[in-house]
Amino acid sequence: MRKQTMNRDWIATARTLNEALPYLQRYEGATVVIKFGGNAMGDDNAMASFARDIVLMRQVGVNPVVVHGGGPMINEMLKRLDIKSEFVGGKRVTDAATVEVVEMVLAGRVNARIVQAINDAGGKAVGLSGKDARLMICDQTNPDLGFVGTPTEMDPSVLTKLFEAEMIPVIAPIGMGRSGETYNVNGDTAAGAIAGALKADRLLLLTDVEGVKDATGAVLTELTSQQIMDLTAEGVISGGMIPKTETALMAIDAGVRAVVILDGRASNACLLELYTEHGAGSIIRKG
Ligand SMILES: Nc1ncnc2c1ncn2[C@@H]1O[C@H](COP(=O)(O)OP(=O)(O)O)[C@@H](O)[C@H]1O
Ligand SMILES: CC(=O)N[C@@H](CCC(=O)OP(=O)(O)O)C(=O)O
Numbered sequence: 069m070r071k072q073t074m075n076r077d078w079i080a081t082a083r084t085l086n087e088a089l090p091y092l093q094r095y096e097g098a099t100v101v102i103k104f105g106g107n108a109m110g111d112d113n114a115m116a117s118f119a120r121d122i123v124l125m126r127q128v129g130v131n132p133v134v135v136h137g138g139g140p141m142i143n144e145m146l147k148r149l150d151i152k153s154e155f156v157g158g159k160r161v162t163d164a165a166t167v168e169v170v171e172m173v174l175a176g177r178v179n180a181r182i183v184q185a186i187n188d189a190g191g192k193a194v195g196l197s198g199k200d201a202r203l204m205i206c207d208q209t210n211p212d213l214g215f216v217g218t219p220t221e222m223d224p225s226v227l228t229k230l231f232e233a234e235m236i237p238v239i240a241p242i243g244m245g246r247s248g249e250t251y252n253v254n255g256d257t258a259a260g261a262i263a264g265a266l267k268a269d270r271l272l273l274l275t276d277v278e279g280v281k282d283a284t285g286a287v288l289t290e291l292t293s294q295q296i297m298d299l300t301a302e303g304v305i306s307g308g309m310i311p312k313t314e315t316a317l318m319a320i321d322a323g324v325r326a327v328v329i330l331d332g333r334a335s336n337a338c339l340l341e342l343y344t345e346h347g348a349g350s351i352i353r354k355g
Contacts, residue, residue, distance in 0.1 A: 203262075
C-alpha cells in the first residue's frame with residue numbers, strides 16, 4: 069500500500085542525489101504520456117511549473133508526450149458564440165458547428181499555449197493534432213454524440229521521430245475520420261490510445277482532484293479493474309472521472325505498464341509521481 073500522505077513539494081523534500089538516482093535510472097529511455105486536462109491547467113504559474121517538469125523529464129532521458137484537453141476553454145468559446153453544449157457520460161455532444169469550435173480552440177489556442185510554455189522552459193516542443201501524419205484515425209463513437217470520435221487506427225511513427233530528435237510532442241485530441249471528417253476526441257481517450265500505441269511505460273492523467281475517491285471521499289492510492297467497475301456501477305465514479313478510469317483500463321489492456329490519475333495542480337506533480345517511492349494519486353496496474 070502506498071503512503072497516503074506526501075510532501076507535495078518535490079524540491080523541498082531535499083532528496084539527496086543518491087536517493088533520486090535509482091528513480092532517474094528507472095525511467096531513463098522510458099516513454100511517459102501525460103494527459104494535461106483543462107481543469108489542471110490553471111493559471112500561468114501552474115502552466116510554467118508543468119512545463120518545467122516536462123523539460124526536466126526530457127533532460128533526464130525520458131520521452132515525454134503531452135496530450136492535452138481544454139474542456140473549460142471550449143465551454144468559454146461556445147458561450148461567447150452562443151452555442152449550447154451538453155455532456156453525456158463525460159463526453160460532449162458535438163454537432164458540426166461545435167466540432168469547428170473544438171478544433172479551433174484545442175489545436176489552436178490551447179496547443180500553442182502549452183508549446184510556448186515548454187519552449188520558454190528550455191524544451192523543444194512541437195504542436196500536433198491527431199490529424200498530423202495520420203497519428204489518430206477515428207470512427208464515430210455513437211451517432212447520438214455527433215462528431216465524437218473513438219480512435220481506431222493509430223500511427224505513432226511521427227512521435228518516435230520526434231523522440232529521436234529529443235523533441236517533445238504536444239498533441240491536441242482531434243481525430244481524422246476515414247472520409248475527411250473531423251472528430252472531437254475526449255482528451256483522456258486520446259491520451260490512452262496514444263499511450264497504448266506507444267506501449268508507454270506510464271500514462272499520467274493529470275486532473276483537478278488528488279486521485280480517484282471512494283464513497284467517503286478518501287483517495288484510493290491503488291485501484292484494481294474490479295474496483296473501478298464496482299465504483300462506476302455504484303455511481304461513485306461519475307462525470308469526467310468516467311473517461312479517465314475507462315481509459316486506464318483500455319490503456320492497460322493495450323500494453324501500458326501503469327496508469328496514474330493525479331492532481332495536476334500540485335507543484336511538481338509529474339516529478340513526484342515518477343521520482344519518489346510513494347508516487348502520487350491513484351495507480352492502476354495490470355492484473
Ligand atoms: N470517484 C471520483 N473521484 C474523484 N473525482 C471524481 C469521482 N467521480 C467524479 N469525479 C469528478 O471528476 C472530475 C475530473 O474530471 P474532469 O473535470 O473531466 O477533469 P479534467 O478536465 O481534468 O479532465 C473531478 O473534478 C470530480 O468532480
Ligand atoms: C468528446 C469530448 O468530450 N471532448 C472534449 C475534448 C477536450 C477535453 O477532453 O478536455 P478536458 O480534458 O479538459 O476535459 C470536449 O469537447 O470537452
